[in-house]
Structures are given as structure tokens and as C-alpha cells.
């Protein structure tokens with residue numbers, strides 16, 4: 219489901235393709251935050267300078283140690299050697315006063331007694347000189363370009379990150395773990411011939427998508443099915459093979475054994491994380507870490523565990539922020555992180571840092587190292603300390619201050635999978651993580667009060683909340699919430715189980731309407747409930763469909779939990795629409811406008827089409843004992859994670 223709040227920003231129907239440069243692809247959308255990061259850094263640097271001048275002065279005055287000021291300014295200006303005090307007395311601009319001061323100091327250190335009055339005068343002169351030097355250095359630093367200052371700061375950050383990575387040496391060897399054979403992967407043919415046939419059709423779709431990827435884009439991230447060549451999204455930096463890793467578990471459950479083996483060999487030989495380019499921590503976690511973990515739990519092949527943990531270690535430097543809330547972007551080679559330039563005041567995004575929990579808990583389990591779990595539990599601690607406006611979680615949180623950014627709330631892009639992961643953290647813990655359960659139901663209650671509305675013709679929808687004002691728009695991404703409400707119904711507070719199941723059904727109906735009201739019978743990226751329309755996209759840049767899974771995901775949960783045949787009917791409508799409008803010779807393509815009579819292709823076969831859309835469709839036409847929901851948690855990219863074995867003590871502790 220929610221493949222990140224970010225995808226909408228990357229995929230304009232005009233531009234067509236996803237990605238294309240982290241900077242370049244980010245335009246549009248009106249989501250740009252405040253000014254460039256460099257300016258904010260400059261301000262911080264100036265503050266630091268004023269502070270350092272003050273400290274220099276104090277040290278000089280109190281300790282009579284001229285060297286201490288040198289030490290301090292050495293620390294503060296470490297990365298700009300030109301500005302360092304000339305410690306070795308090399309003649310240079312501005313070094314003379316300092317030489318003189320040091321000369322005096324050295325004499326005293328040598329034991330020359332001197333009279334008290336002269337000593338005081340001496341010190342006053344030194345303080346004055348130190349003060350002047352601090353001012354001079356401040357002035358010189360201010361003349362540096364913001365880019366230079368930023369580069370200096372980045373260099374320092376890189377150093378810190380690398381030091382911290384070196385501390386992680388124990389990861390070189392993985393402890394042996396007993397592989398627990400997966401439950402519910404025996405793939406029986408459905409008894410009903412019509413259902414069997416439909417399921418076989420979906421497997422054929424997977425073959426078509428896979429074979430074309432293999433033929434035209436093997437080893438690259440994604441396929442361009444019209445151009446018949448590879449497509450690379452900047453979300454993955456230079457990591458390759460997104461489609462291969464994303465498709466692994468779908469190949470496995472569809473019993474496409476040869477394809478699974480060729481995917482495994484590619485991963486053994488080619489999957490490399492030592493890339494010198496920025497990646498999206500969120501996207502790499504849900505697709506690559508999730509895909510590898512899932513493949514491991516299904517097949518028991520050690521290579522997947524090894525690669526998953528290796529990648530997890532590479533992501534750890536993203537957490538090196540003052541609050542421990544991770545950066546959105548990370549250079550995996552240098553370990554340097556930063557946030558999206560458009561995100562409110564340098565904030566991290568709720569749906570991104572809030573969608574690491576499930577995978578990181580499993581990384582700790584499979585590596586025997588608690589560090590991954592600690593990182594994500596700290597995120598929860600930070601969130602729990604913060605005041606929530608009306609009980610809602612804003613989409614933006616500043617990793618430096620640990621405070622909220624703009625008060626925008628969404629169950630769609632930027633917020634979505636945070637809520638999903640609270641519910642699934644509770645389920646994945648064998649229902650022992652009661653904190654996650656409480657956070658989930660508290661959040662859902664606030665969402666119902668403030669965001670969920672009914673249209674005049676009775677369609678329930680989830681609006682967006684902008685500082686107290688509602689925007690009556692629902693994204694395709696938000697459609698996953700129907701399945702989430704239904705999945706959580708079982709654990710709902712006293713008497714609310716039926717209510718949440720019905721709420722899930724209502725969201726499913728609304729999202730089906732958004733599909734049915736288009737010409738292509740596939741839903742738009744976002745649809746509105748204002749200006750006299752209901753469940754229809756009114757803006758040109760919201761009319762595209764990029765093979766997204768969220769509506770089908772909700773059908774899958776609703777089918778499993780209610781067995782109402784309409785969900786199979788709706789799922790089949792989607793299959794027919796995909797076959798009529800998205801299938802091309804070279805694979806499956808997204809559409810630029812689902813209201814047009816003729817297809818305008820975006821020429822991208824998203825990796826999540828294989829990971830999610832086709833997997834959920836296949837499950838809808840399979841028996842319930844294939845991947846039973848009591849035993850498996852789907853991560854937000856539909857990758858499979860088993861319930862974590864629970865520590866009995868923990869259970870008892872929490873139940874007391």
C-alpha cells in the first residue's frame with residue numbers, strides 16, 4: 219500500500235516518469251517548505267560564532283590560559299584550516315598579535331614570577347587580543363558563501379557518521395538462527411473452477427510483467443514498457459534491481475520457481491548497497507529491506523537474511539540527528555543524511571520515519587543486535603513526549619529540535635503508513651505491544667472526529683487537515699485505510715469492532731466509486747468532494763493512475779474479513795481494466811488520465827505493481843489459508859513478515 223507520500227511528488231502526469239533527479243522531480247505539488255537549507259545553516263553558524271566569541275573571552279579571563287582559546291577556536295573552526303590560529307607561529311595575516319600574546323604566556327609558564335600588577339595588565343591585553351581575533355574570525359567566516367559553510371558542516375557530519383559506523387563492526391558475522399518453516403504457503407488450487415481460472419489469469423499477468431522486465435530492463439530498477447528499456451528512479455540512488463527484490467515474494471507464493479531462482483542468483487552476484495548517491499531511507503526500507511526479509515522468511519535462504527542486515531546497517535547513519543528522528547535522505551557511502559528540501563522547515567516526514575518499525579524489529583531479531591529496535595523505539599518515545607494538536611499527528615517533525623513542523627495531517631501521502639505500522643506493530647508483537655495498540659486507536663479516534671466526513675450522497679471519505687481547515691480531497695494512497703480499519707476491528711475498544719469493520723467497508727465503497735466514475739475504470743491519484751463533485755478528480759494533475767495497489771489492498775482485507783462476494787467482483791473489474799488499458803506489448807504502464815477515451819501512457823512499470831497490486835489480486839482469488847492474516851503481517855509494500863516470537867517475560871510484564 220502506501221508507497222510513500224513521496225511518489226505523488228515524483229509523478230506528474232505531465233512529466234510522466236517517476237524520479238529523475240531528487241531536486242528536479244520534486245517541483246509542483248505546492249509542497250515546498252521554507253527557504254533553502256543553506257540559509258538556515260548560516261543562521262545557526264552565526265549564532266555559534268557569537269557564542270564562541272563569548273566563550274573565548276570567558277576562558278581567557280578566567281583561566282589565564284591563552285592556549286585554551288586556541289583549543290576552542292580550533293574545535294569550532296576545525297574544518298577551515300585557513301582560519302585557525304597560527305599554532306606553529308607561521309607568519310601570516312593577523313598572526314602578529316597572537317604571537318605576542320603567546321610569547322608573554324610562555325614566559326610566565328617558564329616560571330618568571332613577575333609582579334601582580336603587570337600580570338593583570340598582561341591578562342587584560344590578552345583578553346582584548348583574543349576578543350579581537352574571535353571577531354576577525356567571525357567576520358571572515360561570514361564572508362564565506364553559504365555553500366562553503368554548509369560543505370564544512372557536511373564534512374564534519376560525514377566524519378562523525380563514519381566514526382559511528384566503525385563502531386558497528388560486530389555486524390560482520392551474523393549469529394546462526396533456527397529457520398522456522400513458514401506457515402500457510404502451501405498453494406492449493408481453489409475448488410471453484412471460475413475462481414481458479416481468474417487466479418491463473420493473475421499469475422499470467424505476473425509472468426507478462428516479469429518477462430518483459432527481464433527482457434528489457436534486467437538488473438535495472440524498473441521497466442519502461444513502451445520504450446522497452448530500463449527506468450531508474452532517484453529514490454533508490456544507484457541501488458539496482460528494485461523490481462527483482464520487490465517481486466521475490468510474489469514469485470514465491472505464485473510458485474514461479476525458476477523466476478525466483480534467477481532473482482536469487484542476481485541478488486547473490488549483483489545486489490550492492492555501497493552506492494555513492496542519495497537514497498530515500500523510507501523507500502529503500504519498505505522495498506529492499508522488506509523484500510529481502512520477506513524472501514528470507516518464505517524460503518529460508520541465508521543470502522536474503524545477510525543482505526537485509528547488511529542494508530539495515532547501511533541505513534543506521536540516517537538516525538544520527540539530535541532527536542534520533544531519522545533523515546529522509548541518506549548517502550549510503552558517506553553516511554550523510556538530510557531532509558527533502560521542500561519539507562516544512564527541514565522536517566522529517568511522519569509516513570517515512572514512522573514506517574521503519576516492522577522491518578527494524580525484524581532486523582534486530584535476525585541479527586541478534588538490538589540497535590535496530592532501539593532506533594525505532596526511540597522514534598516512538600519522541601512522538602509520545604510531544605503534544606498532539608487535537609490528538610492528531612502532524613506530517614512534519616523537525617529532527618534537530620524534535621518539534622512538529624507545519625500542522626498538516628493526512629491519512630494519505632506523508633502520513634499514511636505511520637498509522638498502519640502502529641496497528642501492525644501491535645499485531646506483529648503477538649498483541650503484546652500494548653503501547654502501539656493504544657497509539658493506534660487514539661490516533662484513529664482523532665482521525666474519525668476531525669478528518670472523516672460523509673458526502674451528501676452518503677459516501678464516507680477521509681479529508682486532509684491543514685492547521686484546522688479541511689481540504690475535501692482523498693488520495694488514492696488513502697484508500698489503504700479501509701483495509702486498515704477492518705484489520706484493526708478485532709482489537710477495537712469495547713463495542714467498536716463492528717463499527718470499524720463497517721468503516722472499512724464504507725471506505726472500500728468510496729474508493730470503488732472513484733474507480734467506477736472514470737472512463738478507464740481505474741481510479742485517479744486523488745478525488746474530491748467539493749464544488750459539486752463526489753469521488754472525481756477535478757484537477758488535471760490528479761487524474762493519473764500509476765498501477766497503485768491501495769484500493770485492491772483494501773478489497774483483499776475486506777474479502778478476507780467478510781467474504782462478501784462484491785469484493786471479488788470489484789477486484790475482477792480492476793483486473794479487466796488493467797488488461798484493457800495498462801497492458802502493452804512490453805509490460806504494464808501507468809496512465810496519465812483515467813477520464814480520457816484513449817490511453818496516454820506514462821511508460822513506467824512500477825516495481826510495486828509486482829510486489830503489491832498483483833500479489834493482493836492473487837490473494838483475493840486464493841483460499842484464505844494461503845498466507846493467513848493471523849500469521850503474517852504485510853509491510854506497506856506488501857512484503858511478508860511473520861509474528862515475532864515473543865519473550866514470555868515481556869508479555870507477563872505488560873499484562874500485570
Ligand SMILES: *[C@@H]1O[C@H](CO)[C@@H](O)[C@H](O)[C@H]1NC(C)=O
Pocket residue numbers: 731734735
Ligand atoms: C458503475 O458505473 C456504471 C456506469 O458506468 C453504472 O451503471 C453502475 O451502476 C456503477 N456501479 C456502481 C456500483 O456504482
